[in-house]
Amino acid sequence: MKKRPPQPSGNPPGEARDSGLLILADGRILAHRLTRALAGVLAELNPADEGMARRAGRKTVPNDEHPNGD
Amino acid sequence: MLAECRLCAHACGANRLAGQTGPCRAGAETRFFSAQIEVSDELELVPTYAVALSGCDLRCDFCITGAPSWNPRLGQGFAPAEMAERAVAALADGARTVMILGGEPTIHLPTALEFVSFLPQEARVIWKTNAHGHAGARELAEGMFDVWLADYKFGNDACAQRLARTPGYSAIVRENLLWARDHTELIVRHLLMPGHVECCWRRVAEWLAANLPGVKTSLRAGFWPAWRAGRHAELRQNATIADQARAFALARELGLKLIS
Numbered sequence: 115m116k117k118r119p120p121q122p123s124g125n126p127p128g129e130a131r132d133s134g135l136l137i138l139a140d141g142r143i144l145a146h147r148l149t150r151a152l153a154g155v156l157a158e159l160n161p162a163d164e165g166m167a168r169r170a171g172r173k174t175v176p177n178d179e180h181p182n183g184d
Numbered sequence: 185m186l187a188e189c190r191l192c193a194h195a196c197g198a199n200r201l202a203g204q205t206g207p208c209r210a211g212a213e214t215r216f217f218s219a220q221i222e223v224s225d226e227l228e229l230v231p232t233y234a235v236a237l238s239g240c241d242l243r244c245d246f247c248i249t250g251a252p253s254w255n256p257r258l259g260q261g262f263a264p265a266e267m268a269e270r271a272v273a274a275l276a277d278g279a280r281t282v283m284i285l286g287g288e289p290t291i292h293l294p295t296a297l298e299f300v301s302f303l304p305q306e307a308r309v310i311w312k313t314n315a316h317g318h319a320g321a322r323e324l325a326e327g328m329f330d331v332w333l334a335d336y337k338f339g340n341d342a343c344a345q346r347l348a349r350t351p352g353y354s355a356i357v358r359e360n361l362l363w364a365r366d367h368t369e370l371i372v373r374h375l376l377m378p379g380h381v382e383c384c385w386r387r388v389a390e391w392l393a394a395n396l397p398g399v400k401t402s403l404r405a406g407f408w409p410a411w412r413a414g415r416h417a418e419l420r421q422n423a424t425i426a427d428q429a430r431a432f433a434l435a436r437e438l439g440l441k442l443i444s
Contacts, residue, residue, distance in 0.1 A: 131220050134248075137406045138422060144406040146248055148224035150231055165444060169223040169230060171278075 186212055193356045203228055208241040208288070210256040214295035215239075217252035217259035217287075221272060221279050226402050229310055229331070232281040232372045233274035235267060237296070240287040242314055243349040246377065246419050250411035253287040263297060268302030270339050275377070276305060282336060283333070285312035290321050300328050311368075315360040316350065322363055332364040333371045333402075339387030343380065347416065358391065362393035365396055371443065373402040376431050379418030385431050393438040401440045403431060 134146035143156060153169040160166065167173040185191065186200040196206030205211060216237040225232055236249070239256025252258040271282045282303060289296050290313055300309055311329035315336065336357055338344035344353030364370045374388050385403075390400060404427040415420040423431075435442055 132218070132306075133222075136422075138294075142422075142426075144408050144422070145224055146408075147218065147220070147222055147234070149220065150223050153223050165227065168227055 185294050185324075189291075190318050191206070191290050192288070193316050193318050193352075194241055195318055206241075207243075208239050208256065208291045209254075210239045210291050211254075214262040214292040215256060215259040216262045216267070219267065221274050221277070222283075224354075224374075225283065225310075225312075225333070226400075227282065228443065229281050229333070229371075231279045232283040232310065233271050233279040234283045234312075235271070235299075237262065237284070237286045237289050237292045239291055240314070241291055241316060242288065245411060245415050246407070246409065246413040247348055247411045248408070249287070250328070256287070256291070262299075263294075264295060264299040265302050267299055271303060275304075281308045281310050281331075283310040283312050284329075286314075288314050288316070288336060290314075290317040293317075293321050293324060297325065297328055308394075312347060315357045315358075315364075316353070317360060319359070319363075322367075326367055329368060331369045331371060333373060334361060334364060336361065336374050336388050336392070337384075338374050339380070339384035339391075343384055347419075358395070361396060365399065371400045371402055372396070373404060375404045375407055376423050376428065377407055377419060378421050378427060379436070381427050381431050383444045386434060389434055389438050389440060392440060397439075398441055400443045401435065402443050403435055405431065 131149060132147060133149050133152050136144040153166055157166040157170040157172060164173055164175055188197050189200050189206060190197060194207045198206040200205040200210060200212050215238040215390060216235055217238050220234060221231050222234045223230040238259040239251045240253045247253050284296050308330045310331045312333045315334040338353055341353050344350045361372060372392060374385060376385055392399060405423055407423045409420050430433050
């Protein structure tokens with residue numbers, strides 16, 4: 115796995131950031147308040163998910179994938 | 185505005201400056217429970233600097249943020265100028281937009297407008313709303329936001345009353361969506377609830393097709409049983425893959441302009 119530089123968060127140093135993940139028994143992963151760093155992790159888990167790759171900042175081609183979330 | 189509050193459609197008239205509260209329980213102070221760059225919203229809006237204000241006028245039992253959405257006293261005090269500085273820094277760090285959300289930001293509209301006034305003119309500002317605001321509130325907000333990202337959660341008043349304790353929901357949301365179409369860029373979002381494909385999504389989708397043809401529609405299929413969803417049998421689970429497939433098929437049949 116290539117090492118990536120830290121992603122900006124918009125938060126002052128030391129301030130809590132959080133995202134929510136729900137992993138379903140059938141393998142689906144739902145995400146809430148997804149940060150780019152976490153999107154990068156999810157994109158690694160499923161390289162076929164172009165939507166997640168875009169959220170992670172790795173692809174710019176539009177796609178028809180439907181993200182999870184609220 | 186807060187001395188006789190009619191910002192949301194409950195129009196309770198509470199004197200929030202004097203400590204009275206209405207259904208949202210909000211006083212005079214605006215607080216926020218999250219402010220960070222996020223990428224989980226619609227692709228054309230992200231990365232966005234999402235600023236989530238505490239408190240809401242609806243009482244959705246399945247609320248994904250739960251306590252801070254229901255309790256306006258949670259979180260930290262909101263200083264508009266200071267938050268605007270953080271937003272500008274986030275834009276410089278790669279955020280494409282600034283999103284104001286909640287809870288429901290309409291109940292804090294005066295503070296939100298002050299916040300926007302500190303942002304640079306070129307900042308693209310998203311108003312993430314439940315579309316349950318009062319007519320007077322939306323008129324105050326005219327021209328202040330580049331995009332309305334508006335929820336259309338329930339396809340009928342019975343589900344809105346049962347799941348969010350909100351009477352007269354449909355007429356209010358429809359009126360706001362029609363107004364938003366004429367005054368700003370509009371994206372309508374619907375969270376697909378398990379067991380509500382026919383009673384909620386179908387009715388929402390059919391209304392959008394008939395009344396807002398071509399509007400960008402974001403069908404969110406990742407329901408999870410958060411907060412007090414367990415009070416309702418059908419909401420104790422996630423939307424099934426079959427439900428999701430049926431919902432997207434319906435959207436295609438009706439010619440909705442889906443975005444992801």
